[in-house]
Amino acid sequence: MINNRFQQIYIEDAVKDSPVVKRILSRIETDHPLQYISDLFSLIKELPPVYHPANRSKTLFLGKIRGTILKTCPGSHGHLCCNYHVINLYLGCPLDCSYCILQSYLNQPFTIINVDIENIFSQLTHINQQYPGKIYRIGTGEVGDSLVYDHLTDFSLDFVEYFGKHQDFIFEFKTKTNNVDNLLKLRSPGNIVIGFSVNPQDVIDHEEKLAATLKKRISAAARLVEKGYKIALHFDPLINISDFYRQYQLVIQEIFSKIQPQDIGWISLGTFRYPSELKNMIQYNYPESQILAGEFIECADKKFRYFKLIRLALYQQMIAMLHQVDPDFLIYLCMESPSVWQKTLGYLPYEEEKMDLIFQKALHKN
Numbered sequence: 001m002i003n004n005r006f007q008q009i010y011i012e013d014a015v016k017d018s019p020v021v022k023r024i025l026s027r028i029e030t031d032h033p034l035q036y037i038s039d040l041f042s043l044i045k046e047l048p049p050v051y052h053p054a055n056r057s058k059t060l061f062l063g064k065i066r067g068t069i070l071k072t073c074p075g076s077h078g079h080l081c082c083n084y085h086v087i088n089l090y091l092g093c094p095l096d097c098s099y100c101i102l103q104s105y106l107n108q109p110f111t112i113i114n115v116d117i118e119n120i121f122s123q124l125t126h127i128n129q130q131y132p133g134k135i136y137r138i139g140t141g142e143v144g145d146s147l148v149y150d151h152l153t154d155f156s157l158d159f160v161e162y163f164g165k166h167q168d169f170i171f172e173f174k175t176k177t178n179n180v181d182n183l184l185k186l187r188s189p190g191n192i193v194i195g196f197s198v199n200p201q202d203v204i205d206h207e208e209k210l211a212a213t214l215k216k217r218i219s220a221a222a223r224l225v226e227k228g229y230k231i232a233l234h235f236d237p238l239i240n241i242s243d244f245y246r247q248y249q250l251v252i253q254e255i256f257s258k259i260q261p262q263d264i265g266w267i268s269l270g271t272f273r274y275p276s277e278l279k280n281m282i283q284y285n286y287p288e289s290q291i292l293a294g295e296f297i298e299c300a301d302k303k304f305r306y307f308k309l310i311r312l313a314l315y316q317q318m319i320a321m322l323h324q325v326d327p328d329f330l331i332y333l334c335m336e337s338p339s340v341w342q343k344t345l346g347y348l349p350y351e352e353e354k355m356d357l358i359f360q361k362a363l364h365k366n
């Protein structure tokens, strides 16, 4: 479990009376008196920058959500996207993954929890009323783990309750934790998926140091299944380790010794990739990391990836291993080129609305 102590806590004036703020404050400790501020951006300019994610996690900012609530997943130029939408609830993450893209992406020197979830829900309801019947797949795990602070916020309880009443939305929590106690208090209303990112334990030990062990993630997933939740598996980032096939086969065997294929909503695959700024940050923040070992090539979206032949081989091995468990799994690739999709999965997800329907069907299969 992540430490509940922060060196400093800032609270935006606009949310200072929020019950969510009171709840969070009753569950955390701090080294210094609380500070109330009126303007997030002035605070960001005032404080010295931080570069290591662990330092960003020492300071907490509780504020209101800004800008468009429902954002399309950033995707990548020249690479195919699965039409996923994101809500930025937590900005920052204490799990300390060496490859975390947030190192090159976030510029605020603290972790942000956006507390005004009633505002999020009212905007989602508005979208739902504008486009009745249109399916949206939404998640919160894009700029921070979806569940890592759930024991402080209880947001998962609110999300399950809200989405239970709005079945046009499919909502996915994405996590590398086993912080599921709140979710286990409720039965799934049918449109909630808990996505676990998974890797061999050896990769977790070296590159995801504060995340839950593989066993704990799988055990959490098995308990969630008993409450009716569908599980998603994200083999992302897939790392080209020396005994790749055996290591990932062990992961798959371990998962399906506890979970049945019909409990899986979908599975994503994405080989390790990075923009050049992230390479510098990994070398600076995690000099002991092995993740940059190997050869990479710059792709159309300016991200570096393993050579295409290597990526194809990794995907084909994963797909073959997964198809041995169940040939009907819904598998998709994250940020990959059309030719890699075609050569591995044999189809292209060009029609976004059809993609959403495919995901919805996967959710309701038995």
Ligand code: SF4
Pocket: 092, 093, 094, 095, 096, 097, 099, 100, 101, 102, 142, 143, 144, 145, 176, 211
């Ligand atoms: S769990 Fe995700 S968001 Fe958190 S540190 Fe790891 S990669 Fe980054």
